[in-house]
Amino acid sequence: MKQSRQFVNKKIQKTPLLLIIGVILLSACNQQPVENTNSGEAAITFAALEGQRAEYAALIAEFEVQNPDIDVQFVNLAVDPTNMSGFATQADAIALPVVPVGSDAYNYLDIQPLAETDSSFDQGGYLPGVMEGCQVDERQIGLPYTASxxxxxxxxxxxxxxxxxxxxxxxxxxxxxxxxxxxxxxxxxxxxxxxxxxxxxxxxxxxxxxxxxxxxxxxxxxxxxxxxxxxxxxxxxxxxxxxxxxxxxxxxxxxxxxxxxxxxxxxxxxxxxxxxxxxxxxxxxxxxxxxxxxATARCLAISAGSQQPQAAWRLIRYLSEQDGPFVLANEFPANSAQLQNNANWQSFSEEEQTVLKAALDNAWYxxxxxxxxxxxxxxxxxxxxxxxxxxxxxxLQLSPPEPEEPFEPQFAFEVRSTPDDIPPEAVFIKFHGAFLNREVSEAMVNEFNQNQTDYYIYTNVAPEDADCFIGYQSENQPAAYYPLTPLLEGDAESMALVADLPPGVLETTRRNEEILGIPLFISTFAMYYNPVLLEQAGLEPPSADWTFTEFWEYAQAATQEEIYGFGLGLFAIDMIFDSMNSLWVDESSDIPVFLFDTPEVKQTTEFLLKMQYEGVIPDLDINVGNKYWTWRENILSDKAVFWMSSMDDYLNEELKYEPGMLPLPGYIPNYSLTSFPSFFISKNSSDPKGCWEWFKFFSANPAIYGWIPLRNSVRNSPEYEALVGTEMASLYRKIIDQMEVIPFDEKGRDSSYLTTGPYFWFQTTIGALKYGEDLDVPLQNVQFKSDAYLTCMLNMDGTPGENYQTCMKLVDPDS
Missing domain, CATH: 3.40.190.10 (Periplasmic binding protein-like II)
Known part of the structure; x- marks a missing residue:
């Protein structure tokens, strides 16, 4: 826009450089930037999303050929929605996922002085106006590399x-x-x-x-x-x-x-x-x-904590002049010279290119x-x-916001590379700690590294490159994991640790009699409620051991004009059918058996339609995707007293109040190996014992878990109770006590896609029905299509994931 500072051809207009605002501390101890490995060679780091690693690797390799005095190390950019200013602490140069706002922008260099000293830099080579997409408070905090x-x-x-x-x-x-x-x-x-x-x-x-x-x-x-x-x-x-x-x-x-x-x-x-x-x-x-x-620009920025700003400038300038990488479909390179050769641009017709050129020429950023x-x-x-x-x-009476009072930054900047302070006898262990509390994890890594000299834990690494990591187990790749049995045998502490889990949990990771991982925690489903609406209805909160019958009594009593007693939620319909003993599919055998035309399913469907008719639940919308967002909007708009949600659903963070939480009433969800983030050691680990020692160290700390810890001693500890509160600790313990775990099916049968079509048809069918309508024909129709779909899936070559859409179209062309 015109009110932003403009780049001019070859040079940037000079304005007084604002001092950087903000203090960013990475850890208690100062860590040094990468030391030059060769005389005269600068080593810098570059952070981008992990999914773009391969594309950037090729560009970085070419950059290093053209700039032999600079060594670039790629870093996986960790995205923490609660700490969007933290990108600047991860590398010298960063491909920003979003443009920072307010004081966050001061974590990045104003690149004006760097551009001024680069006589060959020509802003004229970029799309009109795109530089403004990387300006914040009249500071040019980066160079654009794509435009959308x-x-x-x-x-x-x-x-x-x-x-x-x-x-x-x-x-x-x-x-x-x-x-x-x-x-x-x-x-x-x-x-x-x-x-x-x-x-x-x-x-x-x-x-x-x-x-x-x-x-x-x-x-x-x-x-x-x-x-x-x-x-x-x-x-x-x-x-x-x-x-x-x-x-x-x-x-x-x-x-x-x-x-x-x-x-x-x-x-x-x-x-x-x-x-x-x-x-x-x-x-x-x-x-x-x-x-x-x-229009929106994606920006390449330089951290204000970088010790190598000149080298970082040369890198981001080079990357900004390339054709990608791109994050979204139909993004274009910010560099004009690359536009005509861009494969996406060439895929548009001449007429469409005329439209796009007009849009790009007159875009505002x-x-x-x-x-x-x-x-x-x-x-x-x-x-x-x-x-x-x-x-x-x-x-129009408002005045522009006053600039912040500037002061010098105090960066304890950690360059993400192989540290140079590892004890000479220590084994270097690469650990990827997804799902853990980041601050606690970093503190424990520092403590572990400082208190012993046998191992050194390094955390800025992709999962596939790690010696050990936290993740969900793949059903189809058991050979990717190092069996833990040899580490457990003969070690009383380790045997006590694996015995410190709820019944059946450890079995979810057992394959061929080998334990492949240790489940750590779970984000389970729970029933939430709006305490204000509950009080408004004259009701006290239910007890944690309430039954399914009591739940419906509460939901009906809490229903008011334009307020649903039960606002549903993701998987709520599944819970209702399971709780009323009306399963629509029996998966106990190798091949699922559909039960849509049974009296039990009909009775529960009729009950749901009655609740919808009476305003206890919202409409069972015929469109499955839209239905979910409508339910969420009801909850956020204070139009639902109770609803079902998972603990990690960001919906809870959007509420203007603290919701009440209860176990699902009289319902025991089933959990399997994909339910638990677990600790695994890679089969390619350089030192499995070092990984295991690190796991024993951190897994006993209640504060490191983002969700409900599975270790009984942790969950039942006074420290955990102090962390989450007595009431929530009691609730979480009850949820785990009620948990039912399904051991892994050693046959390795992938049945998920065998029910995809039937589930879709059932959802859309009940969404189109009204209370009082005859249910026999619609449910029989779902049963017929489901049986035909299953026959198709069982007779198709290839995997179910490749075939399910084809079979759905063959059975029902309108699917």
């Missing part, structure tokens, strides 16, 4: 039906407005087809025009221009030509208007193109947003400091909580 666009999709069939020509790439806002009006179709007062559906925000549609208006110096003229721009869009919404998410709607809800052919145009990312063409046909077209499309406030206040206007004129008067 927001576009307006359109359905040509709807234009044809209305007899309207397709818009051109240089269309204006007025053309957009008229098309939106002319393409809206009504039946009386009801809108049957919208001219435009906005899946995004107001700002993403109007950003270029809003920025133009905000740059007007005369305050009265500025207010008038903004009012004209916003009122033009507001009128379209209020008159029903444009559909936007309502206060209690999730944007994904509106996507089904598009898929049902009820939207002529809509705003979304270009990365969704294949999705829409798969759903609606190859004819779906796209256009730039009138006046300018919103930065943002005005008022945009977030304008967007929020405009939503209030839509909700009739304010009027447009008053809103603008209030917003």
């Amino acid at each position: 666009l927001q576009v307006i999709y359109y359905n040509p069939d709807i234009f044809d039906e209305a007899g309207l020509p397709y818009p051109l790439a240089d269309w204006t806002w007025e053309e957009f407005r008229l098309n939106t009006i002319n393409l809206t179709r009504r039946n009386g007062q009801e809108v049957e087809q919208y001219g435009f559906v906005n899946l995004s925000s107001m700002v993403r549609l109007l950003g270029t025009m809003l920025n133009r208006d905000l740059m007007i110096s005369n305050e009265e003229e500025k207010a008038g221009a903004l009012e004209n721009t916003l009122s033009s869009y507001l009128n379209l919404v209020q008159l029903g030509y444009v559909k936007v998410p309502q206060e209690e709607e999730y944007p994904g809800d509106l996507e089904f208007l598009i898929r049902d052919g009820k939207a002529a145009m809509w705003l979304d990312g270009l990365f969704r193109l294949e999705d829409y063409r798969n759903a609606l046909g190859e004819q779906i077209g796209f256009l730039p947003v009138p006046e300018g499309s919103r 930065g943002t005005h400091w008022l945009f977030a406030t304008l967007n929020q206040e405009f939503d209030n206007v839509l909700a009739d909580q304010n009027n447009l004129n008053s809103m603008l008067l209030s917003v």
Whole structure:
């Protein structure tokens, strides 16, 4: 955007360099950067997502050929949603997954001085405006390497039906407005087809025009221009030509208007193109947003803690001039020279390339400091909580935020490479500790390394390269793991450790009489409740040993107008059928047997429809994917008293209150080897004994577990109770005590896909039924399709995972 600092050709405009804000401490002890392995050679680290390792490896190899004085080590970028500022602590240079905001941006160098000293650097080689995508608070915190666009999709069939020509790439806002009006179709007062559906925000549609208006110096003229721009869009919404998410709607809800052919145009990312063409046909077209499309850049940054900024600059400059790597579909290289040779670009027709070039040439990347406030206040206007004129008067009185008081950074920066302080006699152990509490894990690694000299634990390593790791066991690759039996035999401490697990848990990792791993913890399903709504209904919280019958009594008693007693949740329907002894499939034998047409399944289905009819549960939506998001929205909008969810569901973090938690009522979930993150030693480990000593050390600490620890001594310890609280510790113990574990099937039968089609048909069938309807024919139809699907799967060559979609289409072409 224009208010951001601009790069100019060959040099960057010089502004005073802000001192970096923020203190980042990696550990209690200072660790030194990588020492040069050869005289005059700089060693630096580069962090990116693990999935891009192979692509970056090839680029880094070529870079090192062209820059023999720089040695680059790739680092797997650890993404912690609770610590998005922590990327800067992981390497000298980083391919950022997101652009930092606010003070987080000061963890990265302003690259202005580095670019100024590089006489060959030419900003003119990049897409117009893309540099702004890596600017924060007028600091250039990185170089862009990819760009992705927001576009307006359109359905040509709807234009044809209305007899309207397709818009051109240089269309204006007025053309957009008229098309939106002319393409809206009504039946009386009801809108049957919208001219435009906005899946995004107001700002993403109007950003270029809003920025133009905000740059007007005369305050009265500025207010008038903004009012004209916003009122033009507001009128379209209020008159029903444009559909936007309502206060209690999730944007994904509106996507089904598009898929049902009820939207002529809509705003979304270009990365969704294949999705829409798969759903609606190859004819779906796209256009730039009138006046300018919103675009996003991915950025290559340099950590403010790097000891090798010049070498890091040369690396990110080189990478920014390459063709990828890309994260999303239909991203383009930020370097203009690479665009024409980009395979994705060449896959578009000439006409489509003209549209894309117009979009890229006029795209906006930065943002005005008022945009977030304008967007929020405009939503209030839509909700009739304010009027447009008053809103603008209030917003335009705001002043830009004051810059933070700067001070020098204090980085204890750890360069991610082989440490140079390993005791000479120590064995180097590479450990990948996914799922563990990161801070506690790092502290324990330091403690372990400092308190003994036999082994040195190193943690910045990919799972496939690790000597030992935390993960889920693969059913099909038992040879990948080192058998633990030799480490257990004759060691009383180790034997006591494996005996310190609930019954059956250890058996989930046993193959061919060998123990391959040690299950560590579990994120189980539980019943959650809204304590405010429960009290509002005049009910006390249930006891932890409540029954399934008591649960339904609570759910019915808690149901109020527009408030569901039970808001369902992921796998809630499975729990209901299991708890009412009406299994829809028997998997006790080698081949599953479907039971959809049994009296038990019919009775439970009828019960569910009755609960739906009485408002105790929400609609069993015919669309399985949409249903889940609707249920979530009910919970977040305080429209559900009880719901079922897993402990690690981020839904719980979005709530505005602390939900109550109980075991599932009278229901014992089954757990198998894929339920437990476990400790494994790789068959390629350089020292299995060192891995085992490290495991014994860390596994006794209650604070290292993110979920419920499986070790009985840990879970029952006073330390664990102090950590989570007496009430929650008691609840977690009860959940584990109720747990039922299914040993691994030594036959290795992969039956999951054998039930995929039947489960889909059953869900969509009951979602379309109403209470009081005859159930025999619909359930018999599901049974018939399920039996036919199973026959198809059993007679197909290849794996079930390769065949299930084919069999679903053969049995039911509408699937």
